[in-house]
Amino acid sequence: MPENQIWYFRRKRRSIQNNKKSLASLFSWFGRFIKSEEVHTAIRKSPRAFVRKYKFPWYDVLLFLIFRCRKCLGSELSQYYSHIGLSQLRISRQAAFKAIQKVDPSVFKLLIHRLAKHFYQSDLVKTYKGYLLLAEDGTTLNLYKTNESLQKYGWVFNQYTPNEEKAKKATSSSAALYDVTNGLIVDFTMRRFKDSEIPIAIEQLESIPLLQGYSAIYLADRYYNSVELFSILESYGLKYCVRGK
Secondary structure (H helix, E strand, C coil): CCHHHHHHHHHHHHHHHHHHHHHHHHHHHHHHHHCCHHHHHHHECCCCCCCCCCCCCHHHHHHHHHHCCCCCHHHHHHHHHHHCCCCCCCCCHHHHHHHHCCECCCHHHHHHHHHHHHHHCCCCCCCECCEEEEEEEEEEEEECCCHHHHHHHCCCCCCCCCCCCCCCCEEEEEEEEEECCCCEEEEEEEEECCCCHHHHHHHHHHHHHHHCCCCEEEEECHHHCCHHHHHHHHHCCCEEEECCC
8 A cells, every 4th residue: 555545544543533532522521511500400490390319310301302212202211221221220201201391491502502612612623615604494393282382482373273272283483503514503492483584593693602713604595685684694704695585
């Protein structure tokens, strides 16, 4: 094998090893942060929630919610405890539901922002020609019908659902600010169903300082044509590429 190829593969191997160490360090920090008192305070919907350390403490509840991927709660609980090496441990579905209901959803905003901030301080960050590519996009999310969800997010109002009693689900206008170059969500926001994309996008731009000074290009679809939004993007020093109508 030519010497230049040997040198290339050695450098590639060192780079992979360094990335593995950095990634392990990032997740190790995140695991410690989830168990921190700051998260313990932020997760509580009421001052009495998660005061005692039960079989399903706050950090297990968070990790379970982050990684859940099935529809059957019982099988999800079995899979979770198997993955953390405690397959013999069991809690009831009722206990899990009770613990989940104690969670203040705003804790996930804290986790997303702290993970992003820590990530952009690491040497794992990749760029495209010196830029991060930030994609903004919105969607509507269907939520379980509860008095709280209907009051906070609203529902699709039409002739079949003229009031809360006849609404079958709550609906939220949501949006994500996504770092395409690194596969990382920088911010995720849920607002009332009738809220438009532009105010949500402007609110999410408050997360830009988390990028730690990296240059970025903002990408968005045709619903984001707004002089106000462009002005704010330029105030942050961002370039932007927005699809025309």
